[in-house]
Amino acid sequence: MIAELLWQPFVDYGFMRRAFAGCLALSAGAAPLGTILLLRRMSLVGDAMSHAILPGAALGYLLFGLSLPAMTIGGLAAGLIVAMLSGVVTRYTALREDASFAGLYLISLALGVLLISLRGSNVDLLHVLFGSVLALDDPTLYLTATIASLSMLGLALVYRPLLMECLDPGFLRLQGPMGSISHALFMLLLVLNLVGGFHSLGTLMAVALVVLPAASARFWLRGVGLQMALSTAIAMAGSLLGLLLSYHAGIAASAAITLSLGCLYLLSLCLGRLGSVRAQRQRPANDSVSEPMGVSE
């Protein structure tokens, strides 16, 4: 009975196995990035970046058709250009990072829509451009796995300066350019994961896997490294749950996975160890040290 519920679907159907493999790979790459995003208060950047990538992927499609490398490179280029320009605008004008990024990603999105509409055919290209978790073919699977590996490697490289830059940017600035380099690399990894995620899992899921597990992990563990590990685990668990939900209840796959992740997030929000609704209520009344949420113990 349990077997039928839990792993029979994966035994019987190849597409379920591939879907899960793809989710595992993307979880490994994206979830740790999400932890950093949360720490740097850039959670919405993930979603905005997913829109910024559009014209690049559209251009790749226009020029080369449904080619994985073309759309990946195009999306990557678009995302990086937006990130770079946003940094430039922040440095040389009065706008702060959030506003400069917001302005640029909207322009990028509009360009993407324009490019798509130029093609003439009325086919909803977005569904063609961006994948579905149930339609993972070999090249896409390899791409996702490669991106995950690169991500983990890259993150290991810039882990320390990234945290330092978030924690005490003034200090790091004195030591050299390591701060901005690591920030740039981080954005690169983020864009890479998003682009890879689009191909394999669609835009909704790619961003969901970045943000939701990390937000959930925040309520259970405090250490950054531990949060990363936990968020990866939550991402994988959510993917499994979602796939099973899609299988047994007939819900669209990426929505099911995102909903599962969302439920795990809500559970953490209410019942987590640190800074959740339950934890806040259990705090002693005369707690004089005022701690921000998610940190007090």
Next chain:
Amino acid sequence: MMQSVSGLAAAAVHGIDFELSNLGLGYGGKLALRGVSGQFAAGSITAIVGPNGGGKSTLLKGLLGQLAPMQGSLRCRYPRAALGYLAQACEVERDFPISVEDFVSMGLWAQTGALGAVSDAQRAQISMALATVGLQGWQPRWIAELSGGQFQRMRFARLWVQNPPVILLDEPFTGVDEPSIDVLLQLLQQWHTRGRTVLAVLHDREMVEAFFPQALALAGTQLAWGASADVLPSLAARAGARRRA
């Protein structure tokens, strides 16, 4: 006239860490500080005093190389990364999930870089630094658990571990409790006895009189530079003159 700060070439000038010549510094084309000339000798301990907006923080930024001279010249014996600096406004995220030990270990950046592990010897250094500031045993605690004074002490511990030849402090005692100030002043003394050059922007005149033999008074321009005993009265006189005017 923009002149870049020369690095080790100035080492030829023996025992001088900073040489300033009619230095002018400013923001966005406007001068905030002008006409500063003098030297910071190696191993000296100098208080930088003056009214608010007088250019004290600006001078520190110039010494650190964050501001290029708009007038005059500034020569520094050491490369930028070798300087130790404690900023005034705390940009640090107080509730960042990092332990006290990890925070202090940031001081070892020059040695460990992004990937180097922290050796046992270095951990002992960190331990000693924490003991020096009175935070022994706090290594595994989260920085969010520290009070304001303790936090400042931890930052000092980081500087201690960094062990730079020159230490620039911008109002290091503002908002810090008395016991912590005592501890930190002792630390400054220890740096001084070990031959480190210390510059500190301060407001407390009594503290300057008691602990800082040298002083530099700034109020948009250089008022006086020399022994505290000489500099402080000129500052008081100026303040008195303004009050009367």
Next chain:
Amino acid sequence: MSNFYLNRRALLGLALTSALPVGSVWAAGQPLPVVASFSILQDLTRQVGGDRVSVSALVGPDGDAHVFEPTPQQARQLQQAKVLVANGLDFEGWLPRLKKAAGFQGQEIVASQGIAVRSLPKGQGHDHGHDHGAGKEGHDHDHDHDHGHGHHHGPNDPHAWQDVKNAIVYVRNIAKGLAKADPANAAQYDKQATQYIARLTALDASLRQRFAALPAERRSVVSTHDAFGYFAQAYGLRFVPVRGLSTESEPSARDLAALVKQVREERIGAIFVENISDPRLLEQLARETGAAIGGRLYSDALSPDGGPASTYVDMVETNAATLLKALQAR
């Protein structure tokens, strides 16, 4: 002198009046501007109208009428048209709004008037609501091109043209409508319609004969879009529709698993890719079941000029040939 003057005047008057017959001939020679809602209707109308009509299509070849967004030029085209040929049966959900926006004053021909309507079996995938299953990016981008997709087809299957006998009804309706709008050429329309109907009748008979030759157990085929209901009904085939594998909605694992199971159990040998759906899901299906991708079927649009299905007759022939090839090969 005065004679010459008068003569010149007379000459001028003559010249001017002579322009009249030329003018009226010229005016009569202008083709009737017609707008058809999509490419198949455009072709049928051309067949009936010949050079008496100038037909443009709103949803062009290879276009998807379900996600169509009209451009301002097309609205202008519609405004200047005298006749509009639409399918009806809720196929063009966006049309009422477009007509209103364009201020269309001409005559509308509902091509499917009078056919025996087939209703969609319950649960089949025409609930293309506004919630694109692919979630957010579908949503956001639809807000960007906000022209009211409105692809609710309701309970009736609108793809009546797939049965050639219905196409004959279409042609009759079109001929009648054109004759009403342009009585001067009514005789010609009637003549061309009759000729074309003869062609269609022959086509229909040929199809019936060829499909009847198939053995009973070799008549099942998987297609992503349940656009072939009328075709299946007319020529004795079974199209296994797949809910959720069309452009609009995202599949659930259950749907896909059910399809895989069915294909495996019934040993359906061929899966057909449409010219308006995501090919990658179908490849996944083919990979999983070992079924062959049987080729391309044209359902809601003709192919561009030069393609194998650039006219209605070609489209039907091509579809039939593709199906027969796949079904016979097993």
